[in-house]
Amino acid sequence: MIEVRGLSKQYGAKEVLKDINIAFEKGKVYGIVGENGAGKTTFFRCIAGLENYEGAITADLYPLKNHLGLLLTEPYFFPKITGAEYIRLLCNARNRTVADIEARNVFELPLNQYASVYSTGMKKKLALTAILLQDNEYFILDEPYNGVDIQSNMLITEIIHTLKALGKTVVISSHIFSTLSDTCDEIHLLRDGVFAEAVQKDNFAALEQQMKAVTIGNKMQQLNLSELK
């Protein structure tokens, strides 16, 4: 379980997160949605300990970061390091030895090629594979579906189901609502630095409709595409 109490974060005068209180339980998958700049990535970075913040973030395993698999929105790769070496680097860092990396290469990545030349989707899959092989208890997946093909999309969804079944805590952000409704137990809507709404699985459809109404509104009339004919 991860518990966040009174989390606030400021960049200069700009308050990005405002007194956030939330708990992520074991064996559950949580979705975080919000517009670009709503504070999702900052929230994740605070949990990981990559940012200074006000408030308290605790977990049943200490220190939290040693048991956390963090998938960044845009994972960074050193030039001239292969996929296999990247996985080895991440596993070594957690004192994990993975005997046969190739056998566990479920995304069928070219592990002997330099990771920096991978496509966006391949980079995402490599980073995900590495944090899975680290054997973490908590997972924060920032846009795990970004740029991946439809087959991998299905595989990632299945992986998240498996993590849940194994009793892991998973927090995901995604801009594709269907991926969240397929995987999450709860979805939290982050707006202007606060969690404006928490929705349980049976109300996901209503949340999607509500988000559509708020987001789309009368913007199609505003765009007036019919005039372009």
Added chain:
Amino acid sequence: MLNRRFKDAGLEPWLAYLALALGFSGFSLYLFYKTDLAAPVYVLIALALLGGFSETRRNDFLNTCFGDQKLKKIRVAENLLAVLPFVAFLGYKQELLSALALISGCILLALVNFRTTLNVTIPTPFYKKPFEFTVGFRNTFYLIIAAYALTGIAVSVGNFNLGIFAMLLLFVISMSYYGRPENEYYVWIHSHSARQFLLEKIKTALLYASGLALPIALVLGLVFPQNLNAILLCFLLGWSFLVFIIVGKYAAYPDEMNIPQGVLLALCIGFPPLLIVLIPYLFRQSENRLNRLFP
């Protein structure tokens, strides 16, 4: 860019350039005083310094801005400018063939696209513990080969100083692997304390650098047994400077090593016993810097 860096460090650019010019002249004079094979070594050092201009992302950016033809002209111009002091010194020493070889080499480096010609994964003996030596070896393997070749020359002509230079060159190459701060994610992922993290970095660096330099040390020890003490001393110095660079890097982390640290390094080169004081000091500073990422 260089001006900005000097200003950021609180140095007057003209003063910094003057210091650089003096340092360069001093180094060049010393090298030519020490060995008869200074000219090829000098050419090699100059070509090695051009490596930074070949960085893929940088060239992709320039290519997008200026196009292929203009990029080639820019690359040739910047390479020529960078080696100009070396060419001038070679001219002063009347090493005209070496100067010509340097100019040709730097033009060739500007025109050849290594990414397309070397689109293969270069095997590395350092794959087990990524990333510094893994990446560094792939970037500088040709320099490592050159260092071994220099040792061969040193042995065949009986020039001990050249052999020691080749060994120290390998330590300098190893130090270059630790020159830039890595993305904080790659520090954060470690489940150690800051102290363990630093000790692990140092241990890996010493082990791998020794793996590179030991064959030269052994060959020199066998061929020049009368200079065994000098070999051991230089090996120890190589280790010490490598540790200095690592703790210096993390003492400034996540920023790049700054100019005051460069000055400290220069002082240590002039008076190595300073390392005994500076390494523990920078180690403690590194720990403090890294503690943010290691609760």
